[in-house]
Amino acid sequence: MSTLKGKILAGKVLVKPQAAEEKTSSGIIIPDSAKEKPLKGEVVLTGAAKKDEAMEVKAGDMVLYGKYSGTELNIDGEDYLLISQSDILYIA
Amino acid sequence: MSTLKGKILAGKVLVKPQAAEEKTSSGIIIPDSAKEKPLKGEVVLTGAAKKDEAMEVKAGDMVLYGKYSGTELNIDGEDYLLISQSDILYIA
Amino acid sequence: MSTLKGKILAGKVLVKPQAAEEKTSSGIIIPDSAKEKPLKGEVVLTGAAKKDEAMEVKAGDMVLYGKYSGTELNIDGEDYLLISQSDILYIA
Amino acid sequence: MSTLKGKILAGKVLVKPQAAEEKTSSGIIIPDSAKEKPLKGEVVLTGAAKKDEAMEVKAGDMVLYGKYSGTELNIDGEDYLLISQSDILYIA
Amino acid sequence: MSTLKGKILAGKVLVKPQAAEEKTSSGIIIPDSAKEKPLKGEVVLTGAAKKDEAMEVKAGDMVLYGKYSGTELNIDGEDYLLISQSDILYIA
Amino acid sequence: MSTLKGKILAGKVLVKPQAAEEKTSSGIIIPDSAKEKPLKGEVVLTGAAKKDEAMEVKAGDMVLYGKYSGTELNIDGEDYLLISQSDILYIA
Amino acid sequence: MSTLKGKILAGKVLVKPQAAEEKTSSGIIIPDSAKEKPLKGEVVLTGAAKKDEAMEVKAGDMVLYGKYSGTELNIDGEDYLLISQSDILYIA
Numbered sequence: 228m229s230t231l232k233g234k235i236l237a238g239k240v241l242v243k244p245q246a247a248e249e250k251t252s253s254g255i256i257i258p259d260s261a262k263e264k265p266l267k268g269e270v271v272l273t274g275a276a277k278k279d280e281a282m283e284v285k286a287g288d289m290v291l292y293g294k295y296s297g298t299e300l301n302i303d304g305e306d307y308l309l310i311s312q313s314d315i316l317y318i319a
Numbered sequence: 320m321s322t323l324k325g326k327i328l329a330g331k332v333l334v335k336p337q338a339a340e341e342k343t344s345s346g347i348i349i350p351d352s353a354k355e356k357p358l359k360g361e362v363v364l365t366g367a368a369k370k371d372e373a374m375e376v377k378a379g380d381m382v383l384y385g386k387y388s389g390t391e392l393n394i395d396g397e398d399y400l401l402i403s404q405s406d407i408l409y410i411a
Numbered sequence: 412m413s414t415l416k417g418k419i420l421a422g423k424v425l426v427k428p429q430a431a432e433e434k435t436s437s438g439i440i441i442p443d444s445a446k447e448k449p450l451k452g453e454v455v456l457t458g459a460a461k462k463d464e465a466m467e468v469k470a471g472d473m474v475l476y477g478k479y480s481g482t483e484l485n486i487d488g489e490d491y492l493l494i495s496q497s498d499i500l501y502i503a
Numbered sequence: 504m505s506t507l508k509g510k511i512l513a514g515k516v517l518v519k520p521q522a523a524e525e526k527t528s529s530g531i532i533i534p535d536s537a538k539e540k541p542l543k544g545e546v547v548l549t550g551a552a553k554k555d556e557a558m559e560v561k562a563g564d565m566v567l568y569g570k571y572s573g574t575e576l577n578i579d580g581e582d583y584l585l586i587s588q589s590d591i592l593y594i595a
Numbered sequence: 596m597s598t599l600k601g602k603i604l605a606g607k608v609l610v611k612p613q614a615a616e617e618k619t620s621s622g623i624i625i626p627d628s629a630k631e632k633p634l635k636g637e638v639v640l641t642g643a644a645k646k647d648e649a650m651e652v653k654a655g656d657m658v659l660y661g662k663y664s665g666t667e668l669n670i671d672g673e674d675y676l677l678i679s680q681s682d683i684l685y686i687a
Numbered sequence: 688m689s690t691l692k693g694k695i696l697a698g699k700v701l702v703k704p705q706a707a708e709e710k711t712s713s714g715i716i717i718p719d720s721a722k723e724k725p726l727k728g729e730v731v732l733t734g735a736a737k738k739d740e741a742m743e744v745k746a747g748d749m750v751l752y753g754k755y756s757g758t759e760l761n762i763d764g765e766d767y768l769l770i771s772q773s774d775i776l777y778i779a
Numbered sequence: 780m781s782t783l784k785g786k787i788l789a790g791k792v793l794v795k796p797q798a799a800e801e802k803t804s805s806g807i808i809i810p811d812s813a814k815e816k817p818l819k820g821e822v823v824l825t826g827a828a829k830k831d832e833a834m835e836v837k838a839g840d841m842v843l844y845g846k847y848s849g850t851e852l853n854i855d856g857e858d859y860l861l862i863s864q865s866d867i868l869y870i871a
């Protein structure tokens with residue numbers, strides 16, 4: 228994983244999205260249904276805690292998040308997704 | 320029940336949904352009416368308390384919740400439902 | 412009245428609805444008009460107080476509440492209504 | 504005035520509506536215009552103070568309130584109106 | 596000015612509206628434009644301060660307020676306007 | 688600049704609008720584009736600080752603000768604009 | 780970079796937008812996709828901290844922000860963009 232020197236705002240999480248099909252060693256499988264599928268990714272960067280919300284994830288955590296969460300960013304040639312921590316569904 | 324090693328955010332509850340028809344030993348029956356039917360499930364994982372909301376359920380609790388609550392997740396091959404604690408209608 | 416062993420969340424009230432036509436010993440009559448009619452019921456279970464809202468009703472209280480308040484639940488074969496305390500109009 | 508033994512929630516006021524046409528001894532007259540007319544009534548019961556709102560009316564106060572405020576209740580055969588204190592326009 | 600014996604709720608101001616055309620001794624003139632014209636009146640009664648809002652006007656103050664602010668009231672045969680203090684545009 | 692003897696509510700700023708075309712000594716130029724143009728004016732009067740918002744402008748400050756901000760007032764024959772401090776875009 | 784003598788309100792950030800195509804020394808590349816592209820710019824001025832939000836950027840920071848964020852301002856002949864700090868996606 229490339230090391231990012233930048234930072235993000237409080238309450239935010241920068242995620243490196245992963246391919247939806249593969250089954251990781253932690254065993255997360257994306258359900259194959261008509262419903263909106265959660266996606267997974269690795270946390271790369273986290274912002275500071277907000278006044279009413281502690282940060283509960285850290286860099287390296289594998290997380291599930293909703294399909295339409297966040298904003299895509301390309302930094303140093305890599306694609307990332309910036310989401311709010313509250314968009315995270317599960318931390319493997 | 321499989322043991323999950325992951326965690327979920329504050330105020331959230333991960334539920335293992337159960338078949339709507341069966342009558343459990345705790346006697347919960349889903350009403351058969353035209354209205355939206357509550358569903359039941361077993362609490363598998365709970366997040367931390369939020370600033371304004373204590374956690375009132377624990378793993379192992381059988382709960383009723385609204386039909387359209389939460390987000391379906393498949394973890395380690397099992398289907399779960401992630402809901403906010405405030406979506407819980409009754410704790411058996 | 413059957414005794415319920417379960418519990419409900421903070422700020423919630425579980426009510427055993429009563430027939431709208433009868434006149435109770437406490438003299439509550441449902442007005443017969445074109446407007447939305449309040450319903451009455453007996454409080455069976457109450458949740459804990461919320462941070463900004465003390466619980467002002469207790470099990471056994473006869474209450475009036477709006478027609479479209481709450482969610483119907485069937486527990487141990489009995490029909491109940493789960494409402495927020497703030498939906499209660501009058502405590503007899 | 505009949506004495507009510509029941510109670511109402513914090514921040515609420517139970518009013519005994521009075522005929523809109525009469526001119527009371529306190530001299531309140533309902534304006535006769537095309538605009539929505541305020542109504543008047545006597546406060547019969549008041550709830551407790553809320554965290555952010557002291558109770559500023561008491562039983563016996565004559566009050567003006569908006570035409571579409573509150574919920575009609577019939578208790579012991581008498582018609583009342585349950586309003587939020589904040590719906591009160593003037594306390595005579 | 597008639598003396599009112601009643602009172603109004605916290606954060607509220609009772610105003611005796613004045614004719615929009617005249618130019619008062621304090622020199623306030625209502626602009627003659629296509630835009631919504633502010634109106635002026637004399638403060639007759641003020642409610643108590645609210646938790647988050649001090650009262651900044653007092654009886655006798657001449658104020659400007661928006662055309663569609665408040666609720667008309669007729670008390671003791673006089674027309675008044677009940678507005679929220681936050682509807683006041685200028686205190687002469 | 689005429690001296691105003693009145694006052695305005697907390698968080699509010701009374702501005703004397705200036706002609707949009709001229710270039711002031713402080714060098715502020717209104718951009719000539721299809722987008723909504725900010726306007727400029729001189730602060731004439733400021734209200735008190737609000738509980739959650741300190742006052743950051745003072746009488747005499749030249750400010751930029753959005754085209755559709757505020758309410759026009761004519762006081763003592765002069766046109767002013769009453770805006771919320773939060774409508775101010777830049778303080779020269 | 781020209782030095783600005785003015786100031787902006789709490790929580791706000793004044794940005795000097797940069798051309799979207801160039802690749803900066805810090806390696807930020809704007810993704811070329813059908814989705815809304817983030818833009819980049821250099822922070823020129825920051826407002827004070829707000830009660831619930833610390834300022835996390837400073838003059839000189841290179842930032843990414845959403846395409847439709849903020850208000851364009853021309854000050855001393857230069858084009859700037861005024862955004863809320865919360866509109867910032869990434870700080871390089």
